[in-house]
Amino acid sequence: xxxxxxxxxxxxxxxxxxxxxxxxxxxxxxxxxxxxxxxxxxxxxxxxxxxxxxxxxxxxxxxxxxxxxxxxxxxxxxxxxxxxxxxxxxxxxxxxxxxxxxxxxxxxxxxxxxxxxxxxxxxxxxxxxxxxxxxxxxxxxxxxxxxxxxxxxxxxxxxxxxxxxxxxxxxxxxxxxxxxxxxxxxxxxxxxxxxxxxxxxxxxxxxxxxxxxxxxxxxxxxxxxxxxxxxxxxxxxxxxxxxxxxxxxxxxxxxxxxxxxxxxxxxxxxxxxxxxxxxxxxxxxxxxxxxxxxxxxxxxxxxxxxxxxxxxxxxxxxxxxxxxxxxxxxxxxxxxxxxxx
Amino acid sequence: xxxxxxxxxxxxxxxxxxxxxxxxxxxxxxxxxxxxxxxxxxxxxxxxxxxxxxxxxxxxxxxxxxxxxxxxxxxxxxxxxxxxxxxxxxxxxxxxxxxxxxxxxxxxxxxxxxxxxxxxxxxxxxxxxxxxxxxxxxxxxxxxxxxxxxxxxxxxxxxxxxxxxxxxxxxxxxxxxxxxxxxxxxxxxxxxxxxxxxxxxxxxxxxxxxxxxxxxxxxxxxxxxxxxxxxxxxxxxxxxxxxxxxxxxxxxxxxxxxxxxxxxxxxxxxxxxxxxxxxxxxxxxxxxxxxxxxxxxxxxxxxxxxxxxxxxxxxxxxxxxxxxxxxxxxxxxxxxxxxxx
Numbered sequence: 001x002x003x004x005x006x007x008x009x010x011x012x013x014x015x016x017x018x019x020x021x022x023x024x025x026x027x028x029x030x031x032x033x034x035x036x037x038x039x040x041x042x043x044x045x046x047x048x049x050x051x052x053x054x055x056x057x058x059x060x061x062x063x064x065x066x067x068x069x070x071x072x073x074x075x076x077x078x079x080x081x082x083x084x085x086x087x088x089x090x091x092x093x094x095x096x097x098x099x100x101x102x103x104x105x106x107x108x109x110x111x112x113x114x115x116x117x118x119x120x121x122x123x124x125x126x127x128x129x130x131x132x133x134x135x136x137x138x139x140x141x142x143x144x145x146x147x148x149x150x151x152x153x154x155x156x157x158x159x160x161x162x163x164x165x166x167x168x169x170x171x172x173x174x175x176x177x178x179x180x181x182x183x184x185x186x187x188x189x190x191x192x193x194x195x196x197x198x199x200x201x202x203x204x205x206x207x208x209x210x211x212x213x214x215x216x217x218x219x220x221x222x223x224x225x226x227x228x229x230x231x232x233x234x235x236x237x238x239x240x241x242x243x244x245x246x247x248x249x250x251x252x253x254x255x256x257x258x259x260x261x262x263x264x265x266x267x268x269x270x271x272x273x274x275x276x277x278x279x280x281x282x283x284x285x286x287x288x289x290x291x292x293x294x295x296x297x298x299x300x301x302x303x304x305x306x307x308x309x310x311x312x313x314x315x316x317x318x319x320x321x322x323x324x325x326x327x328x329x330x331x332x333x334x335x336x337x338x339x340x341x
Numbered sequence: 342x343x344x345x346x347x348x349x350x351x352x353x354x355x356x357x358x359x360x361x362x363x364x365x366x367x368x369x370x371x372x373x374x375x376x377x378x379x380x381x382x383x384x385x386x387x388x389x390x391x392x393x394x395x396x397x398x399x400x401x402x403x404x405x406x407x408x409x410x411x412x413x414x415x416x417x418x419x420x421x422x423x424x425x426x427x428x429x430x431x432x433x434x435x436x437x438x439x440x441x442x443x444x445x446x447x448x449x450x451x452x453x454x455x456x457x458x459x460x461x462x463x464x465x466x467x468x469x470x471x472x473x474x475x476x477x478x479x480x481x482x483x484x485x486x487x488x489x490x491x492x493x494x495x496x497x498x499x500x501x502x503x504x505x506x507x508x509x510x511x512x513x514x515x516x517x518x519x520x521x522x523x524x525x526x527x528x529x530x531x532x533x534x535x536x537x538x539x540x541x542x543x544x545x546x547x548x549x550x551x552x553x554x555x556x557x558x559x560x561x562x563x564x565x566x567x568x569x570x571x572x573x574x575x576x577x578x579x580x581x582x583x584x585x586x587x588x589x590x591x592x593x594x595x596x597x598x599x600x601x602x603x604x605x606x607x608x609x610x611x612x613x614x615x616x617x618x619x620x621x622x623x624x625x626x627x628x629x630x631x632x633x634x635x636x637x638x639x640x641x642x643x644x645x646x647x648x649x650x651x652x653x654x655x656x657x658x659x660x661x662x663x664x665x666x667x668x669x670x671x672x673x674x675x676x677x678x679x680x681x682x
Contacts, residue, residue, distance in 0.1 A: 021423050022430055023537035027648075028621065028641030070678045078675040082362055087668025089363055093659055095666070196364035197678075280369065297656070298639060300369030307368075314655040315638070318434055325436070327428025334419040337411045337538075 002242045005039025005271040009046070013038035016045065019328040024338060029294055033274060033319035040247050040272055045323035049162035049247055049316050052099045053155040054306045055237060056083055056090060056166035057148065059107030059229035060126030062135065063213070064171040068206045070198055071170045073126075077110045079168050083305070084115045090166060090305035097313045099164065104151055106144045107169075107229030121147035123229050130178060130213040134225040141224035141232040148236030156244050163241050164276070164313065166306025167230045167254040171195075173281060174206055175228045176257035178213045180283040182222035183260035184290045188214065191283030193253070196302065223261040234258035235265070242269035249316060251309035252279035252301065256287030263291060274316055277301060277308030343583045346380025346612040350387070354379035357386065360669040365679060370635055374615060374660035381588050381613055386664035390503035390588055390657050393440045394496040395647045396578060397424055397431065397507030398489065400448030400570035401467030403476065404554070405512040409547045411539055412511045414467075418451045420509050424646070425456045431507060431646035438654045440505065445492055447485045448510075448570030462488035464570050471519060471554040475566040482565035482573040489577030497585050504582050505617070505654065507647025508571045508595040512536075514622060515547055516569045517598035519554045521624040523563035524601035525631045529555065532624030534594070537643065564602040575599035576606070583610035590657060592650035593620035593642065597628030604632060615657060618642060618649030 013035045018024050025031060037046035058080050064073050082088045083103045094101045104119045105112050109126040112118060123143045127135035136144075155163060173195035180191045188210040194203055217225035223232055235258045241248045250259055250273050263270045275288050278295035280302040288295060296312040329336040354376045359365050366372060378387035399421050405414050423429045424444045435442045445460045446453050450467040453459060464484045468476035477485075493504060514536035521532045529551040535544055558566035564573055576599045582589045591600055591614050604611045616629050619636035621643040629636060637653040670677040 020430070021420070021428060022644050026537060026642065026644040027430065028643065030640055030642070072676055072678075075676055078673070079362070082668060082673045082675055085668070085673065087362060087666075087673045089361070089368065089663055089667050092662050092666040096655065096659055096662060196367060296638075296640065299371055299637065299656075301367065301371070302369065303363050303367040311371075311656060311659060314437065315640075315652060318437055318652060321433050321437060322430055325428075325433040326430050327423060327426070332419070332423045332426065332428045334423055335413055335416055337413075 002266045002269050004268045006042035009042050009044045010035050010039040012044035013323060016323055020326045021329055021332050021334045027322065030319040033316055034323055036271065037247060037320050040245055046320050047161060048320050051160055052097055052162040052164060052313050053160035054090065054094050054099045054164040054166050054310060055102045055104055055151050055155065056168055056306055057104045057106055057230035057233040058168040060109035061169055061171035061175055061228055062127045062129035063131055063174050063209060065129055066131055066209045068174045068209055069171045069195060071196065073109060073170050076108055076168055076170050077112065080108060080112060084117050088305060089303060089307050093307050093310035097310055099310060102151060104147065104233060106147050106233045119151060127228055130175060130226050131209045132216065134217055134220055135227060136224050138221055138224045144229045144232035145236030148233035149240035152237045152240035156246050161246060163246060163248045164306050164309035165234050165237065165248060165251045165255040167234065167304050169228055169230050172228050172230060172254050174209060175226060175231060176253045177210045177283050178226040179222055179231060179257040179260060180287050181214055182226055183264060184286050186286050191286050193281035193283060227261065231258040231261065235262040238262040238273060239266055239269055242272035247272055247274055249274050249276040249309040249312050251276055251306045252304055253281040253284035254304060256284045259291055260287055276312035279308060343607045343610050345609045347383035350383050350385045351376050351380040353385035354664060357664055361667045362670055362673050362675045368663065371660040374657055375664055377612065378588060378661050381586055387661050388502060389661050392501055393438055393503040393505060393654050394501035395435050395440045395505040395507050395651060396443045396445055396492050396496065397509055397647055398445045398447055398571035398574040399509040401450035402510055402512035402516055402569055403468045403470035404472055404515050404550060406470055407472055407550045409515045409550055410512045410536060412537065414450060414511050417509055417511045418449055418453065421449060421453060425458050429646060430644060430648050434648055434651035438651055440651060443492060445488065445574060447488050447574045460492060468569055471516060471567050472550045474557055475561055476568060477565050479562055479565045485570045485573035486577030489574035490581035493578045493581035497587050502587060504587060504589045505647050505650035506575050506578065506589060506592045506596040508575065508645050510569055510571050513569050513571060513595050515550060516567060516572060517594050518551045518624050519567040520563055520572060520598040520601060521628050522555055523567055524605060525627050527627050532627050534622035534624060568602065572599040572602065576603040579603040579614060580607055580610055583613035588613055588615055590615050590617040590650040590653050592617055592647045593645055594622040594625035595645060597625045600632055601628055617653035620649060
């Protein structure tokens with residue numbers, strides 16, 4: 001059961017902002033974040049969104065066989081090992097903000113040895129090739145959503161008061177582009193990007209693959225037919241967090257595509273998600289526009305893993321902190337121009 | 342003596358980035374920040390830019406008499422007291438990143454009682470009205486620059502490895518607009534903004550005041566004739582930091598205007614400054630473009646005090662951290678697509 005944001009807490013946060021020693025609205029988009037956090041927590045000032053937890057959902061993609069990525073599929077597994085060893089950029093950024101890192105295998109094409117920090121919820125060894133037929137069945141997509149929901153629930157039970165989405169899956173920008181087309185109505189040529197770095201010829205091929213995927217799966221549930229197992233898991237994670245009234249910072253284009261799927265299931269959940277950043281992928285801009293979310297960081301990152309979401313976390317904390325720590329005009333003895341008028 | 346950034350350290354930082362377990366260039370603008378930090382420190386990886394110190398330079402403006410701000414001039418002093426009591430937004434954001442806060446009176450129009458954290462270097466009680474003649478003499482501007490340089494030197498001697506600019510001065514966006522016109526060649530109508538919040542009629546008047554200021558001071562040194570005492574102090578602070586090879590995160594439009602003045606004095610110093618954010622003031626965009634700096638945060642803040650610079654600090658730290666903590670392809674056993682090609 002997902003409730004809308006609490007309007008009374010949001011109104012109180014807005015009114016409190018206007019009493020603080022700063023010109024009205026002077027914190028721009030950060031004020032909107034603070035108001036949203038109040039609506040999520042149903043109290044103003046909202047609690048600081050700490051501690052924070054990152055879940056990286058990892059899975060492989062059958063469409064890799066179409067030659068849409070210059071990276072071999074094994075890199076998904078290799079990067080999972082890198083996350084577990086603490087060597088990836090996501091680990092460095094997580095350490096800086098004090099985030100725990102949980103890696104969730106929902107569909108890696110290989111056997112991963114047990115390791116601390118690894119949650120094994122493999123639904124299948126990678127999706128089927130979405131350009132030839134459905135990437136997965138609806139039951140498989142549901143199973144991946146349940147894995148994501150379970151992880152969100154566990155992290156919150158362990159004390160997390162803010163979640164960040166992360167993903168790893170070679171070729172997952174192809175599935176993201178297909179999902180974004182299906183949910184926003186955009187054309188493949190508008191939303192398909194260079195992912196982790198492809199040349200013009202491979203980009204043209206990737207657009208053709210996305211176009212074919214949309215054709216062969218017309219009429220089917222987009223999340224199951226076009227998505228990756230990590231997209232489905234992130235959708236479940238996002239919906240469970242909204243149910244638990246915990247804010248989620250979205251990472252990049254994979255999270256954006258998953259959020260479109262989750263918003264189609266429960267539109268009220270969108271209020272619980274904060275766009276951490278805007279990636280270099282054109283589809284991400286389309287997804288954020290459709291969701292009505294404004295990204296906090298916009299630095300042309302195109303890495304995934306949760307890196308853009310983690311970078312935004314201090315901004316989200318700062319937004320909430322203002323409502324706790326800043327003096328009012330009255331208390332500080334500062335003249336309020338609005339009171340003069 | 343200000344030296345250019347170290348090209349060998351920058352080349353090493355670039356090469357190191359390309360060995361790390363991420364697609365090349367995947368950290369976008371953060372990679373450029375890391376390379377710049379290496380050039381500043383003349384070593385790769387560069388040290389983390391911590392601890393960080395904020396100096397808020399406060400001064401009043403004779404042009405306030407022209408009715409360019411809805412706030413009474415006393416608010417400058419009142420906000421200085423608020424900074425010293427820890428109640429302003431800058432204090433909240435400084436606390437979050439562990440920044441010390443030093444308030445420097447270079448020209449407040451009033452007597453400020455001694456207080457811990459307040460440095461008294463008052464040059465005069467506010468500038469003269471720049472729309473009637475020079476705001477200050479060249480000797481006064483020099484004295485304010487020296488105060489800023491002294492503060493930078495002291496903060497670095499106390500251990501700071503990153504500085505942030507801050508400012509407080511009712512009407513200082515008017516002086517900033519005039520400085521930006523003088524240094525970039527833009528017209529007053531293009532760069533004059535609403536500051537902390539003015540209506541259309543006051544904006545039109547403010548543009549006329551800036552236009553008159555440029556006319557009456559034609560041929561004079563722009564920093565002295567058009568600037569505020571805080572602009573001159575920030576220029577000195579920026580130049581001293583560059584001399585000491587310490588990065589400075591610029592706050593908003595006041596810092597941008599001061600940086601234009603400092604860059605005119607020592608063009609090589611620009612490399613030592615990182616644009617923390619882009620404010621809602623149109624002149625700030627013009628100043629950053631002229632300086633060739635890309636802002637890290639772009640959230641329509643229009644507060645000053647150093648708030649935008651402080652918000653950017655975690656991004657700057659994260660940029661440097663990548664070069665320290667992230668595993669290489671070789672060490673992590675991850676396949677590098679570039680090595681495959």
